[in-house]
Each structure stands twice: as C-alpha cells, then as structure tokens.
Amino acid sequence: MMKKLNALVTTVGIMASGAAMAGSFSDYDLDKDGAISKSEAAVSEQLIQVFDDLDINKDGQLSKQEFNK
Known part of the structure; x- marks a missing residue:
C-alpha cells in the first residue's frame, strides 16, 4: 500500500509540474x-x-477541482 501511495504522490507531482508547463485547466x-x-x-x-x-x-x-488537486 505504501509503495502505491508513494508512486501516486510522485506521479501527481510530475503531473502538476507538467500542467504548470502546459498551462491551465482551460x-x-x-x-x-x-x-x-x-x-x-x-x-x-x-x-x-x-x-x-x-x-x-x-x-x-x-473537473476543475479534480485537476487542481
């Protein structure tokens, strides 16, 4: 379970930086x-x-809320 959580946190962090580079929700x-x-x-x-x-x-x-989490 902890490995999955760590992987998810890492992936979301990567995604967040990717979203910042690519732009916003819109x-x-x-x-x-x-x-x-x-x-x-x-x-x-x-x-x-x-x-x-x-x-x-x-x-x-x-949704915008899900995307921004």
Missing part, C-alpha cells in the same frame, strides 16, 4: 464544457498517465 478543456475528457487529456502524456487517479468520482472526466 488549456486542456478544449471544448470548454467545464471538464477534461480522456481524449482531451491525451494531448499530455503526463496527464493521461494520472487521469484515472485524479478522476476521484470515476465519471471519466476531470
């Missing part, structure tokens, strides 16, 4: 519907790698 929300779909996230290898971990409610989309 840069990924290409259709401007207030959510990032998996297809929208696919423009970032880092974001797509952590997408399922960030999708807390498992609805297949990232």
